[in-house]
Amino acid sequence: MPTRDPARLVVLVSGSGTNLQALLDASADPSYGARVVAVGADRDGIEGLTRADRAGVPTFVREVAQFSSREHWDRALTDTVAAFEPDVVVLAGFMKLVGEEFLGRFGGRVVNTHPALCPSFPGTNGPADALAYGVKVTGATLFVVDDGIDTGPIVAQVVVPVEEADDVETLHERIKSAERAMLVENVGRLAREGFTITDRKVRFGSD
Incomplete structure (x- = not known):
């Protein structure tokens, strides 16, 4: 029986790269079924790129300020990612919205996480908004990226209870821990x- 090649993952990061590290660790096991073939960032000098360097994974940086327009940046990002022939693109703490050209090339194969149970609390303040609203549970969502803000089709969700003593930091840390496990399991x-x-x-499963 022929052995299936591992799926090719391109991971985009903007910060410390803890989700990236979880994917790098998981993909070291051949049974995981995927490997990270490139890591891209929207700024230089971040720990996420250092993690990729340590793992021997090619990296690239495409900063918006390097381009004359957001559309030109999106086109350059698209072309760079396409050169690595990804099966799935993972936005792992990537703090830029990808544009029309990017989604036109990779639409349906780009996934992202959000630290709330979508469609609740979209945007950049999910844990704080959940805490302020007084919900008893929140969590994290893995979704397929579309042209909205945290609005794409949901791949998986994980529930995180809100504790009486929680502040935004403690709640967000527990969400991030659950989010990493969910991301690794479901990207696999x-x-x-x-x-x-x-x-x-x-x-899941192909027709």
């Missing part, structure tokens, strides 16, 4: 099993 499944999207429903 996407790689090994394939997936389809019908009427916003993401199903």
Whole structure:
């Protein structure tokens, strides 16, 4: 029986790269079914790039300020990512919105996480908004990126209880821990099993 090649992951980061590290660690096991073939960033000098360097993974930086317009940046990012022939693109703490050209090239194969249970509390302050609202549970969501803000079809979600003594920092740390585990597990499944999207429903397995 022929051995299936591991799925090719391109991971985009903006900061410390803890989600990236979790993917690098998981992909070191051949049974995971995916490997990180490149790591890109929107700024230089970040720990995420250092993690990739330590793992021997090629890196690149595309800063918005280097380009005459956001559209030119998006086109350059798209072309650079495409050169690595990814099966899945993972936005792992990537703090820029990818644009029309990027989604036109990789649409349906780009995943991102959000530190809340979508569609609740979209945007950059999910844990703080959940705490302020007084919810008893929040969590994290893995979704397929579309042209909205945290609005894409949901791949997986994990629930995190809100404790009485929580502040934004303690809650966010517990969410991030659960988020990493969810990301690793489900990116592996996407790689090994394939997936389809019908009427916003993401199903593992290929038709």
